Amino acid sequence: MNEQHDLAAVISHFEISGIFSGATPYGSGHINDSYSAVVLQGNRQVRYLVQRMNHHIFKDPIAVMENIQRVTSHLAAQLAGEPDRDRRVLALVKARDGRAWHADQGANFWRAYRFIEKASSYDAVQSPQQAYQAGKAFGQFQKMLASMPAPRLHETIPDFHHTPRRFAALERAISEDLANRAADAKPEIDFALAHESIVGVLVDANLPERVTHNDTKFNNVLLDDATGEGICVIDLDTVMPGLAAYDFGDMVRTTTSPAMEDEQDLFKVSMEFPMFEALTRGYLDATGSFLTNAEKEHLAFSGKLITLEVGIRFLTDHLAGDTYFKVHREGHNLDRCRTQFKLVESIERQEEKMSRLVDTLA
Ligand code: ADP
Numbered sequence: 001m002n003e004q005h006d007l008a009a010v011i012s013h014f015e016i017s018g019i020f021s022g023a024t025p026y027g028s029g030h031i032n033d034s035y036s037a038v039v040l041q042g043n044r045q046v047r048y049l050v051q052r053m054n055h056h057i058f059k060d061p062i063a064v065m066e067n068i069q070r071v072t073s074h075l076a077a078q079l080a081g082e083p084d085r086d087r088r089v090l091a092l093v094k095a096r097d098g099r100a101w102h103a104d105q106g107a108n109f110w111r112a113y114r115f116i117e118k119a120s121s122y123d124a125v126q127s128p129q130q131a132y133q134a135g136k137a138f139g140q141f142q143k144m145l146a147s148m149p150a151p152r153l154h155e156t157i158p159d160f161h162h163t164p165r166r167f168a169a170l171e172r173a174i175s176e177d178l179a180n181r182a183a184d185a186k187p188e189i190d191f192a193l194a195h196e197s198i199v200g201v202l203v204d205a206n207l208p209e210r211v212t213h214n215d216t217k218f219n220n221v222l223l224d225d226a227t228g229e230g231i232c233v234i235d236l237d238t239v240m241p242g243l244a245a246y247d248f249g250d251m252v253r254t255t256t257s258p259a260m261e262d263e264q265d266l267f268k269v270s271m272e273f274p275m276f277e278a279l280t281r282g283y284l285d286a287t288g289s290f291l292t293n294a295e296k297e298h299l300a301f302s303g304k305l306i307t308l309e310v311g312i313r314f315l316t317d318h319l320a321g322d323t324y325f326k327v328h329r330e331g332h333n334l335d336r337c338r339t340q341f342k343l344v345e346s347i348e349r350q351e352e353k354m355s356r357l358v359d360t361l362a
């Protein structure tokens with residue numbers, strides 16, 4: 001976190017009663033600044049998850065908030081009558097002016113969510129049971145959003161999963177070489193360029209547009225601390241029209257390798273088949289009834305493609321001088337790129353087996 005923010009001042013703009021007792025930076029996302037803020041209400045300590053949106057990346061924060069309001073209301077309606085409903089969907093706290101956000105003097109956009117207690121997110125997957133729960137939770141999320149009424153959601157980041165355009169951006173970054181890092185990244189650049197033939201496969205497959213999450217990282221689902229159930233899908237900034245396969249692919253990327261995304265020991269990075277199997281079972285338990293055959297046929301491939309895409313994005317940002325993803329050390333984006341490409345290789349070695357498994361389960 002580069003700046004200090006006055007969270008007491010921020011939360012005073014929201015419909016949060018009680019006495020502010022402190023706030024701490026929270027989570028490990030690459031984009032927004034998140035804080036857990038505690039207020040005393042009588043003798044109870046109540047937490048809120050307060051976020052400053054990154055308006056350099058989300059250029060139209062109001063459009064993002066409109067999407068999130070519509071999506072969370074729709075999910076809440078779908079979950080009516082479910083036990084523990086309040087922990088199964090994010091709930092925005094309104095600002096005192098009635099909006100869903102607060103814009104401060106520094107042009108920062110803030111929002112506040114009720115804190116979902118007794119649940120946790122994990123940066124790396126630990127067991128097939130967790131993988132199953134993540135697949136099921138993101139699958140149910142897609143299922144519930146299949147009935148979102150018109151109009152179409154805003155595209156909060158245009159071409160977010162247009163892999164050919166991500167590839168073109170990398171080519172530009174290589175030729176510009178703004179941070180003078182291309183020579184040292186030659187093996188990674190060669191790896192990316194050698195994969196050009198696959199970048200258009202999903203966008204050219206004529207798959208149906210759906211409401212998708214688009215950032216289905218394992219740490220974007222909260223698992224219940226007591227039962228391990230995937231209880232709530234979070235991080236809704238990129239919920240917009242998209243392809244189901246990219247959502248499944250990002251689960252494969254982040255929920256089948258036990259290593260951290262920025263692990264420097266690449267021996268630890270591999271696509272573990274039991275995790276993939278559990279993830280696929282969870283996802284198809286929720287979505288098998290409505291996905292088309294064409295979508296199912298692309299599931300096994302999607303993990304390889306989005307892992308390549310995210311690796312390409314990390315490499316592009318490294319070459320451009322680290323302007324997009326938060327970095328915490330020298331070469332951080334290059335380290336992240338290396339884990340992604342190592343994972344692509346691991347997936348390539350197991351691709352046929354992955355396809356056979358999806359065929360038997362779908
Ligand atoms: P980012 O876009 O930076 O990844 P997230 O929305 O994913 O931000 O939030 C960061 C972290 O904060 C999450 O990984 C999760 O652990 C936690 N978190 C987010 N929303 C809530 C919530 N409503 N209740 C509890 N924890 C939350």
Ligand code: GN1
Binds near residue numbers: 028032214215220261
């Ligand atoms: C970012 O916000 P976070 O950390 O969940 C990024 C994703 C990448 C991911 C890689 C808006 O997600 O697209 O896949 O990092 N989000 C945005 O870890 O670009």
Ligand code: MG
Binds near residue numbers: 029220235
């Ligand atoms: Mg997140």
